[in-house]
Amino acid sequence: MRYVDEFRDPEKARNLLKEITGLSARLQSGKARPLQIMEVCGGHTHAIFRYGIETMLPDEIELVHGPGCPVCVLPMGRVDDCVTLTEIPGLIFTTFGDAMRVPGSKKSLLQARSEGADVRMVYSPLDSLRIAQENPDREVVFFALGFETTMPSTAMTVLRAEAEGITNFSLFCNHITIIPTVKAILDSPELELDGFLGPGHVSMVIGNAPYDFIAGQYRKPIVVAGFEPLDILHALWMVLKQLDEGRSEVENQYARVVPKDGNPVALDAIGKVFELREFFEWRGLGSIDHSGVRMRRPYEKYDAETKFAIRSTRIADPKSCQCGEVLKGVIKPWECKVFGTACTPETPLGALMVSSEGACAAYYQFGDVEKIHARRAEVKAVEPMMARTRS
Amino acid sequence: MTVVQLTPASSAPRRQLGRIHVPNVTMAHGGGGKAMRDLIDDVFVAAFDNPALSTMEDQARFRLAELTAHGDRLAMTTDSYVIHPIRFPGGDIGKLAVCGTINDLAVGGARPLYLSCAVIIEEGLDVDTLREIAGSMARTAAAAGVSIVTGDTKVVDRGACDKLFINTTGIGVIREGIELGVGRVRPDDVIMVNGLLGDHGAAILNARGDMALSTPLESDCAALHGLIGTLLAAAPGTRFLRDATRGGIATVLNEIAEASQVGILIHEERTPLRDEVRGFCEILGLDPLYLANEGKIVCAVPPDQAEAALAAMRNHPLGRDSAIIGHATDGRPGRVVMHTVFGGRRIVDMLVGEQLPRIC
Numbered sequence: 001m002r003y004v005d006e007f008r009d010p011e012k013a014r015n016l017l018k019e020i021t022g023l024s025a026r027l028q029s030g031k032a033r034p035l036q037i038m039e040v041c042g043g044h045t046h047a048i049f050r051y052g053i054e055t056m057l058p059d060e061i062e063l064v065h066g067p068g069c070p071v072c073v074l075p076m077g078r079v080d081d082c083v084t085l086t087e088i089p090g091l092i093f094t095t096f097g098d099a100m101r102v103p104g105s106k107k108s109l110l111q112a113r114s115e116g117a118d119v120r121m122v123y124s125p126l127d128s129l130r131i132a133q134e135n136p137d138r139e140v141v142f143f144a145l146g147f148e149t150t151m152p153s154t155a156m157t158v159l160r161a162e163a164e165g166i167t168n169f170s171l172f173c174n175h176i177t178i179i180p181t182v183k184a185i186l187d188s189p190e191l192e193l194d195g196f197l198g199p200g201h202v203s204m205v206i207g208n209a210p211y212d213f214i215a216g217q218y219r220k221p222i223v224v225a226g227f228e229p230l231d232i233l234h235a236l237w238m239v240l241k242q243l244d245e246g247r248s249e250v251e252n253q254y255a256r257v258v259p260k261d262g263n264p265v266a267l268d269a270i271g272k273v274f275e276l277r278e279f280f281e282w283r284g285l286g287s288i289d290h291s292g293v294r295m296r297r298p299y300e301k302y303d304a305e306t307k308f309a310i311r312s313t314r315i316a317d318p319k320s321c322q323c324g325e326v327l328k329g330v331i332k333p334w335e336c337k338v339f340g341t342a343c344t345p346e347t348p349l350g351a352l353m354v355s356s357e358g359a360c361a362a363y364y365q366f367g368d369v370e371k372i373h374a375r376r377a378e379v380k381a382v383e384p385m386m387a388r389t390r391s
Numbered sequence: 392m393t394v395v396q397l398t399p400a401s402s403a404p405r406r407q408l409g410r411i412h413v414p415n416v417t418m419a420h421g422g423g424g425k426a427m428r429d430l431i432d433d434v435f436v437a438a439f440d441n442p443a444l445s446t447m448e449d450q451a452r453f454r455l456a457e458l459t460a461h462g463d464r465l466a467m468t469t470d471s472y473v474i475h476p477i478r479f480p481g482g483d484i485g486k487l488a489v490c491g492t493i494n495d496l497a498v499g500g501a502r503p504l505y506l507s508c509a510v511i512i513e514e515g516l517d518v519d520t521l522r523e524i525a526g527s528m529a530r531t532a533a534a535a536g537v538s539i540v541t542g543d544t545k546v547v548d549r550g551a552c553d554k555l556f557i558n559t560t561g562i563g564v565i566r567e568g569i570e571l572g573v574g575r576v577r578p579d580d581v582i583m584v585n586g587l588l589g590d591h592g593a594a595i596l597n598a599r600g601d602m603a604l605s606t607p608l609e610s611d612c613a614a615l616h617g618l619i620g621t622l623l624a625a626a627p628g629t630r631f632l633r634d635a636t637r638g639g640i641a642t643v644l645n646e647i648a649e650a651s652q653v654g655i656l657i658h659e660e661r662t663p664l665r666d667e668v669r670g671f672c673e674i675l676g677l678d679p680l681y682l683a684n685e686g687k688i689v690c691a692v693p694p695d696q697a698e699a700a701l702a703a704m705r706n707h708p709l710g711r712d713s714a715i716i717g718h719a720t721d722g723r724p725g726r727v728v729m730h731t732v733f734g735g736r737r738i739v740d741m742l743v744g745e746q747l748p749r750i751c
């Protein structure tokens with residue numbers, strides 16, 4: 001545990017903060033808006049709130065909480081598909097914990113379980129495979145979701161299932177891939193991001209090269225960051241430093257864990273089992289080309305979608321939801337019309353309110369309420385003025 | 392602490408106890424006939440061994456004079472224990488059922504005296520397990536100086552419950568002058584805990600075996616009335632006590648903030664946690680502040696008695712790692728704020744539903 005404490009040293013944090021404050025004041029001076037740095041990864045969002053990092057930063061920097069929580073970007077129709085699967089007699093549906101509360105159009109998996117469905121929480125796809133082995137006369141489906149971080153373990157589970165000749169196991173595959181998503185965000189016209197914190201866990205698998213286009217084509221600095229509080233501050237400082245020096249590069253703050261070229265074994269397993277889908281729908285972001293994966297032909301027998309002929313239905317998000325704008329960083333969670341009123345962790349309208357990695361839930365649970373109220377009042381005061389200028 | 396001697400209202404001679412001769416509990420053991428009587432005799436009456444119970448009346452009877460000798464108010468509480476697995480490192484469902492109810496009495500300032508024990512048994516449970524758990528209840532109760540004086544046994548079909556459910560009701564007496572209440576906390580009151588947090592929650596999750604982690608985590612399950620007695624003697628002005636069970640200390644702190652309309656500020660670096668529990672939470676994306684405890688109290692003490700309270704608690708075997716974790720404030724009524732180890736600030740809110748591990 002010493003190891004962890006090293007990355008939580010308040011003294012080092014103070015020094016970094018001093019540097020960050022100086023740099024950001026210089027960079028932001030004269031600009032109408034704060035510098036906007038997006039953390040793409042939900043794990044970063046969680047750590048930022050867990051350690052109160054936002055409360056330490058100067059006003060000149062604003063963190064934009066990106067689309068990196070796989071639970072948050074799951075479209076409602078896919079949750080409905082899960083519920084449909086759970087209704088198949090005898091089927092055991094297995095899932096990670098935080099996917100249980102995501103609302104579908106009628107119910108969540110948690111509700112389905114309370115109504116009698118056999119929904120079980122697992123900690124890894126291998127647990128699910130074990131359940132399949134223990135229940136040879138029942139079908140077991142694993143709800144596979146997540147970015148490249150969780151993709152290798154599902155791929156390896158499928159390979160293991162095949163090696164052991166297990167036939168009553170399949171995946172409901174909702175894995176998504178990070179690069180097309182970041183690209184979609186960068187192409188979004190409302191956006192004014194200044195730089196990125198790159199996802200540490202994903203990079204462990206894919207390496208750094210896939211981010212080259214961000215620095216090259218879009219001229220935005222990106223720093224791959226770890227998940228300890230000092231990692232995040234350090235990476236922020238590195239982004240500011242690049243901005244200050246007029247550079248845009250891919251840098252690796254998390255070199256103790258992230259190899260430059262990724263993890264070849266993991267990449268190999270992913271490549272064997274999965275292929276890109278033409279398009280995949282994201283909650284709030286719409287359909288993004290090549291952003292999801294499905295199982296390759298030889299592994300079709302492990303694909304729950306084919307096995308149980310699941311016909312995905314598109315379900316529009318509730319009108320009042322502004323999850324998409326929050327995901328893209330266009331508005332802050334507390335600016336959403338239903339934040340904290342119709343949409344709370346108890347009664348989430350959008351998935352961002354469900355997982356603790358979701359920006360809305362994080363603001364609601366860890367956020368600085370006074371600050372939120374003050375900013376809300378500010379927004380309210382500015383709104384009529386904006387309306388006048390527009391008319 | 393003196394053990395309360397129970398005087399049975401009936402002075403009937405001890406009868407011969409029945410014996411059970413099969414290895415597993417069957418529906419016949421819930422049928423009300425001889426089989427049931429044998430099960431109760433063999434397992435519960437033999438283990439709990441006290442005259443009030445062995446007369447097998449429909450109720451336990453107490454002399455009022457014995458109760459009033461201990462204080463001026465009765466306290467009564469009940470709780471049902473449904474836990475999976477029923478045996479875990481550091482305890483079992485029986486120990487939990489006795490400690491939990493004792494603690495619920497003790498945090499009200501009561502001295503626990505009598506317990507009831509109602510069990511719901513799933514058909515098929517092996518009698519040895521039942522015997523072992525009854526034995527564990529008996530040992531825990533005896534060590535705490537309380538008697539299990541009445542009970543009930545039901546057997547349900549396989550699948551209708553998970554092995555064994557236990558309900559315990561407790562009666563205790565509160566000494567004159569002790570006034571504890573969740574709404575009594577004032578700004579500047581000092582907030583303390585009696586030791587390392589989250590052990591029980593982490594041990595249970597770990598014992599379920601889903602995690603395949605090999606950490607030597609043990610439940611902190613313990614009866615706290617002794618510790619609480621010591622604390623109240625050293626700090627008679629103590630305003631509030633609660634055992635931080637399900638929902639962890641975060642929930643208790645929120646309840647204080649809400650009911651007393653104070654703010655609460657705690658410091659992460661002063662919050663005692665075992666390294667193993669920290670690591671465990673780190674891996675699963677859980678927050679230790681919300682993990683269950685079974686031997687931890689949160690107390691609020693006026694500032695001038697805080698030192699004495701801390702010293703007294705640290706002197707008690709169940710309070711060696713006691714710590715002051717924060718204090719009540721007059722800003723932000725109803726809110727719990729934590730200064731993180733790292734120098735930031737975060738809100739510690741009520742948990743919605745159960746804590747679900749994050750995906751990665």
Ligand code: SF4
Nearest residue numbers: 323336343350352360
């Ligand atoms: S408050 Fe609810 S509806 Fe609004 S953006 Fe957040 S999750 Fe979506």
